[in-house]
Amino acid sequence: MSELGDPNGPASTTGGRVAGAVRSVAELMPRWSEWKPALRAPGADLLSGLIVALVALPLALGFGVSSGLGAAAGLATAVIAGAVAAVFGGSRFQVSGPTGAMTVVLVPIVAQHGPAGVLAVGLIAGVVLVGLAFAGVGRAVRYMPAPVIEGFTAGIAVVIALQQVPAALGISGAEGEKVWQSAFDAARKFAEDPSILTPAIALVVAVAILIGGRFFPRVPFSLVAVAAATVLAQLFGLDIARIGAIPSGLSAPTLSFLDLGSFTSLIAPALAVAALAALESLLSATAADSMAVGARHNPDRELLGQGLANIAAPLFGGVPATGAIARTAVNVRSGARTRLAALTHALILAAIVYLAAGLVAEIPLAALAGVLLATTVRMVETASILAIARATRADTIVMIATFLVTVVFDLVTAVAVGVGFAAILALRAVARSARIEQVPLERDDHLAEEHDLLRENIVAYRIEGALFFAAAHRFLLELAEVSDVKVVILRMSRVTALDATGAIVLKDAIAKLEHRHITVLISGIKPEHMRPLDAVGVFTTTDNEERHIFETTPRAISYARMLVLPDSRYAATSPED
DSSP, rough: OOOOGGGTTTHHHHHHHHHHHHOOOHHHHHOOGGGHHHSSSSSHHHHHHHHHHHHHHHHHHHHHHHHHHHHHHHHIIIIIIIIHHHSSSOOOSSOEEEOOOHHHHHHOOOOOHHHHHHHHHHHHHHHHHHHHHHTTGGGGGSSSSSSHHHHHHHHHHHHHHHHHHHHHHHHHHHOSSSSHHHHHHHHHHHSSSSSHHHEEEEEEEEHHHHHHHHHHSSSHHHHHHHHHHHHHHHHOOOOOBBBOOOSSOOOOOOTTTTTTTGGHHHHHHHHHHHHHHHHHHHHHHHHHHSSSSTTTHHHHHHHHHHHHHHHHHTTTTOOOOHHHOOHHHHHHHHOOSSTTHHHHHHHHHHHHHHHOOHHTTTTTTHHHHHHHHHHHHHOOOHHHHHHHHHHHHHHHHHHHHHHHHHHOOHHHHHOOOOOOOOHHHHHHHHHHOOOOOOOOOOOOHHHHHHHHHHHHEEEEEEEEEEEHHHHHHHHHHHTTTOOOOEEEEEHHHHHHHHEEHHHHHHHHHHHHHHHTOOOOESSOOOOOHHHHHHTSSOOSSSOOHHTTEEESSHHHHHHHHHHSTEEEEEEESSOOO
């Protein structure tokens, strides 16, 4: 038979690969369904976009100046990159633009290659990000341990708060390479010549947002507080720092900055920019998921969106962009529902550039500092941090290390240190829990009984080895495929180690199964593994039968049969698991 007639031949294989590639590309493209909820009820997204735009404006201008390309470059980045990433990105909450972490990377590039070199680096980095998206690299962030995410998020909250210290104290020209150094310098200068007015405005705005948002969550207190502070400053002629004059338009798109002769010297800095953009954007999207109920971003599509954003921004004179955790957090906490909020933020910034530059120039910087200070407080999920701290000592060490390195150094170093700590401690735990168990060949192992159970709509799964962050997500995906059953029995007597990420994933798996009206029973779990499960809230009662926890699998089977076949008796059987 010829190969053309063989359905499993090379032609069929090639066709399958092409079809798979087409499906992969389609998964990265925007969908009309993403915009339907926004069009049906756009109010919350439009309001959130307005609030984020007011917060993003001074940050965009400031980061543009800090990068060495000027305020116009920062504003162009926020508008162009913000709009492109909102449409093509993988998170419905992500707000993109210039960031402090990226500015630190760009300063030496400006010094060595000039402004044109920075634009070229941004364009090359964008192409690299698009390639990473189609290669599926973004999915690697799913293996990020939960303590690293929590430590990073808490650390970023502290960094953002420290960034606001100079503006909140009314100090300009604070010096220091690191944000904590400039905050300390601002505090020292304030102590030498204190003034209560500016700190009072920042404090009142922050307190108004926190207290008002707690009791009246639907009222946009960020916008109200900023507007009130601006009006009062104007009425009483208060001598406080304002945003000041801003650029009145965007430059026309051009590729004149490209110089093929210097291309090879720009590859290394472009790869560094691409790595930072990918890491910061994916971590920001992951943090946004943790702040919103039922949210889950597409990491590969997020890389595509950031890549396209960084290709477009340099054409208009913009610096490289990433997902911005501060603006994204403001977006989530302001009530955003869809990606329309992030797009609205970019459009409002564009409108401000052309129509309302004079009005925005009068906003006190202290009021915006108050908005971000309130945001940092609301970013930190105390319950999650305490749950991880109670889970295991290793998880606590990883979280604290990630937090400290984020504050003292930078987020790239922090993530590397956090993941390194997690990997070392995980391997240490596996080595300590490893053992050799001799099993007789004639052992029955319940195989025949499990086939009978399956016919009764009961299925049993044995979990063996260490349920850590690397294996936990694979376990969740496998368990999520369970169908056409009424009861799932998780046999956990052979689990050698369980960390906070594994406990959280197990909690999510149980919740997903129970949401589909599938009862989950647990048998043979070790006492030391109950601690992380209790810490993350898997159980809401201390009674083991109400928890659906059983010492042996046969007892769990009897209980399962009682649920499926109410006429059967729930009785103790053989104690062996």
